[in-house]
Amino acid sequence: MARTEQQSNERSKARSNRASNPSPSIPLPEGEGSVEPTFTSVNVGNARAERFSGRWFWRFASPAAFYPLAGTIEKLCWFVAIALTIIGLYIGFFRAPTDATQGEVYRVIYIHVPAAWMAMVIYLAMAFWSALGLAFGTRLSFMMSHALAPTGAMMAAISLWTGALWGRPTWGTYWVWDARLTSTLILFFLYIGYIALAAAFDDKKKGDRASALIALVGAVNVPIIYFSVQWWNTLHQGASVRPGGSSMASTMLTAMMVMTFAFWAYCVAVAMHRVRTQIIERERDAKWLAGVKQ
Amino acid sequence: MIWESWGAFWSMGGRGFFVWGSYGVLAIAVIAELIALRAARKRATKTLNESHHDH
Numbered sequence: 001m002a003r004t005e006q007q008s009n010e011r012s013k014a015r016s017n018r019a020s021n022p023s024p025s026i027p028l029p030e031g032e033g034s035v036e037p038t039f040t041s042v043n044v045g046n047a048r049a050e051r052f053s054g055r056w057f058w059r060f061a062s063p064a065a066f067y068p069l070a071g072t073i074e075k076l077c078w079f080v081a082i083a084l085t086i087i088g089l090y091i092g093f094f095r096a097p098t099d100a101t102q103g104e105v106y107r108v109i110y111i112h113v114p115a116a117w118m119a120m121v122i123y124l125a126m127a128f129w130s131a132l133g134l135a136f137g138t139r140l141s142f143m144m145s146h147a148l149a150p151t152g153a154m155m156a157a158i159s160l161w162t163g164a165l166w167g168r169p170t171w172g173t174y175w176v177w178d179a180r181l182t183s184t185l186i187l188f189f190l191y192i193g194y195i196a197l198a199a200a201f202d203d204k205k206k207g208d209r210a211s212a213l214i215a216l217v218g219a220v221n222v223p224i225i226y227f228s229v230q231w232w233n234t235l236h237q238g239a240s241v242r243p244g245g246s247s248m249a250s251t252m253l254t255a256m257m258v259m260t261f262a263f264w265a266y267c268v269a270v271a272m273h274r275v276r277t278q279i280i281e282r283e284r285d286a287k288w289l290a291g292v293k294q
Numbered sequence: 295m296i297w298e299s300w301g302a303f304w305s306m307g308g309r310g311f312f313v314w315g316s317y318g319v320l321a322i323a324v325i326a327e328l329i330a331l332r333a334a335r336k337r338a339t340k341t342l343n344e345s346h347h348d349h
Binding site: 094095097103105112151157161162266274280 | 296297303306307308309311312313315316317319320323324327330331334335338339341342345
């Protein structure tokens with residue numbers, strides 16, 4: 001994408017305003033961290049975005065403005081995640097009855113389903129931030145996407161692992177190459193590909209754009225995973241929860257939903273922590289970071 | 295309590311390996327992720343402090 005004249009003017013101005021050069025031992029990628037974000041200005045760095053700059057949400061496109069907000073969200077989400085995990089596991093293990101057909105092994109559902117959902121949701125969130133980053137050139141969007149990827153990969157791995165351990169006693173096999181399992185495995189590989197590609201370039205901006213493309217193209221896989229149990233014959237059971245009804249006992253469903261919200265809160269907390277680390281890394285040249293309490 | 299004893303709880307109707315194998319690996323993954331988060335933050339702040347000291 002060609003830089004607008006306005007943007008390059010803004011950048012060179014910011015560069016000359018910089019207090020001094022960065023440490024010679026840490027070479028900064030071209031253009032990285034050269035714009036000093038402030039709490040009042042919106043540094044989205046692109047003419048298209050500046051047209052929207054009156055809107056409140058663009059304020060938080062500035063890493064300096066988002067950094068403290070992310071910290072608050074993180075703390076809140078840790079609290080919610082811990083509280084809901086305790087409540088969810090209590091209901092799931094001490095209130096929910098034994099399943100009539102599957103016995104006790106069904107209790108894997110309280111982590112299997114939330115992990116599988118989060119693996120899909122996080123991928124869509126990554127695609128969303130990547131699209132925003134590509135469209136508006138916002139640095140923070142790419143950082144958000146990068147912050148989500150490792151947790152998404154972990155969720156995909158957990159859903160595959162717990163699925164295998166659930167499948168052995170109920171289906172008689174750890175693994176089958178059916179649509180749901182295979183498409184989830186592909187999701188896991190997409191995460192790995194995204195992470196590898198983002199890290200493969202010395203120029204972080206190239207890594208941002210290349211990995212954003214994987215995030216966007218790979219998003220096609222998410223609806224395939226979701227609808228695979230309807231589209232193809234599969235060993236995997238159909239959706240337990242769908243709009244307008246559920247096939248589960250209500251205490252089981254309650255425990256699963258509580259655990260799902262716990263997983264949400266955990267993922268948000270981890271992503272917020274990681275995005276703050278990314279801001280420290282990528283914006284280390286900005287003066288406001290010197291005043292941030294670490 | 296729906297369990298007759300803690301022994302019954304841990305055995306999960308004979309499926310303890312599969313149930314606790316799932317929860318155990320999740321616990322390990324979460325702990326590993328938290329350790330990785332801390333390490334990454336430490337690295338980032340160390341570099342940050344060094345670069346600001348040089349100024």
